[in-house]
Amino acid sequence: MFISYLLSGVSLGAIYALIALGYTMVYGIAKMLNFAHGDVIMVGGYVAFTLSVTLGGSAWVAIIGSIVFCTLVGIVIEKVAYKPLRSASKLAVLITAIGVSYFLQNLALLIFGSNSRNFQSLVSIPVISIGQATVPGETIVTIGVSILIVIGLMLFINKSKSGAAMLAVSEDRGAAELMGINVNKTISLTFAIGSGLAAIAGILMCSQYPMIGPYTGQMPGIKAFIAAVFGGIGSIPGAMIGGVVIGIIENLSKAYISSQLSDAITFVILILTLVIKPTGLFGKKLKEKV
Amino acid sequence: MALLEIKDMEVSYGFIRAIKGISFKVEKGEIIALIGANGAGKTTTLHALSGLIPLDAGSITFNEQDLTKIPAHERVAMGMAQVPEGRRVFQQLTVQKNLMLGAYSRKDQSGIAENLDEVFTRFPRLKERRNQIAGTLSGGEQQMLAMGRALMSKPDIMLLDEPSMGLSPILVSxxxxxxxxxxESGTTVLLVEQNAKKALSIANRAYVLETGNIILSGKAEDLMNDDSVRKAYLGES
Structure with a gap:
């Protein structure tokens, strides 16, 4: 039993990790917490739902459509809501992000109503048995897809020119501009990637827990935020490891402690991280050298 | 036509008017020094030239183009590179990555590779440490990296902000x-320095900046012999 609890914890954690990557990249590069990020998952879920269930499209149409749509949503949110606040106080940006989050939730409420809809899994892989444990196909796909995405993302950031620009902007925006890097474009690209990942996370999550409602993105968004903080906000490996750890802890505490308490336990991790090591596992404190 | 011409430039930093209407010229091939005390507006001037802060009034003409409305990142491709105050190398990236970021606005791969070789010849220490993280370099090495990085954009003009800051006298030389x-190898230089003596020793001409105004200008050797300059900036009585 333990193995299957553990595996489904890893797969839940992989979803958190995909969401946490968006949080952490946007934080690292735009220096803001995009609290609307969780709701992009919900948007992704609804788009996939509409394309596959309502319009009867194939799984691939739903998946690609959802990723493209969310990428655009991310770019538009950044342009409309955050870009005008580039030199505003951090608090103003944070409040705006919360406003965007409410806006997306209420827009979904308006379009789809308050009832949750049944989502049909877009993954058609049968249950797999490992020894005595049985593992749903969704779990395997989620873990596999997440690993591939993380490898791809690391390659993109460390090998491509746009990736180098992202690293430069995240370290010193002014110096990056002096290199000829278009900072606005780089921030826009970051939002695009983060939102695309959120769409994938949304599809994977709705395939495993087949319900979608206007508030579907809220809790996973917060958990992923905790994962990002736990791993060290701004750090990509931190977001991945943080996500997986939070997922495992949540699932194991559901199984062995109490399913009602599992959320509380996750939040205790946030509090402990902030008290004991606010920079998280991989957070860096930069030393200035003159 | 001068390579770089600044006319009646006014710049504010927050609520403070830091530059109160200055005009100066840099001709192709020159080394121009901009000297002045702390807070005179030297760094603000360079930031305005690179486009990091907007002008309140006046104009900047570079290579016969009006820069006033051109965003900072496009000015690099036009031939303007800055070595900022405090070097500002990317501490977490390797030496080589820092240098490649200097060539960000270029697309000619073979030209970039050639340029990288030139920079490594000019700064052998950077070649030895090409795979080292820039944050682990010494202050002098970081200054060299910042200069090499600026050279990687193949600039017509290089703006240098306090290159001597925090370095030992030997390194400064x-x-x-x-x-x-x-x-000498063809790049025009605009040099901002508190170390007036050193700056005047290599410059062709110089401008003296005081609380946002240019109060004096002329040939470097003339300024070096000017009584008021000697008293105020060269530490002589």
Whole structure:
């Protein structure tokens, strides 16, 4: 039993990790917490739902459509809501992000109503048995897809020119501009990637827990935020490891402690991280050298 | 036509009017020094030239183009590179990555590779440490990296902000020699320095900036012999 609890914890954690990557990249590069990020998952879920269930499209149409749509949503949110606040106080940006989050939730409420809809899994892989444990196909796909995405993302950031620009902007925006890097474009690209990942996370999550409602993105968004903080906000490996750890802890505490308490336990991790090591596992404190 | 011409430039930093209407010119091939005390507006001037802060009034003309409305990142491709105050190398990236970021606005791969070789010849220490993280370099090495990084954009003009800051006298001399060599191989230099003596020793002409105004200008050697300059900036009585 333990193995299957553990595996489904890893797969839940992989979803958190995909969401946490968006949080952490946007934080690292735009220096803001995009609290609307969780709701992009919900948007992704609804788009996939509409394309596959309502319009009867194939799984691939739903998946690609959802990723493209969310990428655009991310770019538009950044342009409309955050870009005008580039030199505003951090608090103003944070409040705006919360406003965007409410806006997306209420827009979904308006379009789809308050009832949750049944989502049909877009993954058609049968249950797999490992020894005595049985593992749903969704779990395997989620873990596999997440690993591939993380490898791809690391390659993109460390090998491509746009990736180098992202690293430069995240370290010193002014110096990056002096290199000829278009900072606005780089921030826009970051939002695009983060939102695309959120769409994938949304599809994977709705395939495993087949319900979608206007508030579907809220809790996973917060958990992923905790994962990002736990791993060290701004750090990509931190977001991945943080996500997986939070997922495992949540699932194991559901199984062995109490399913009602599992959320509380996750939040205790946030509090402990902030008290004991606010920079998280991989957070860096930069030393200035003159 | 001068390579770089600034006319009646006014710049504010927050609520403070830091530059109160200055005009100056840099001709192709020159080394121009902009000297002045702390807070005179030297760094603000360079930030305005690179486009990091907007002008309140006046104009900047570079290579016969009006820069006033051109965003900072496009000015690099036009031939303007800055070595900022405090070097500001990317501490977490390797030496080589820092240098490649200097060539960000270029697309000619073979030209970039050639340029990288040139930079490594000019700064052998950077070649030895090409795979080292820039944050682990010494202050002098970071200054060299910042200069190499600026050279990677193949600039027509290089703006240098306080290259001597925090370096030992021997290193300062070394850095100034390098600046001279860079100029001799065809790059125009605009140098901002508190170390007026050193700056005047390599410059062709200089401007003296005081609380946002240019109060004096002329040939470097004339300024070096000017009584008021000697008293105020060269530490002589």
């Amino acid at each position: 070394e850095i100034f020699d390098i600046i001279k060599h860079i100029n």
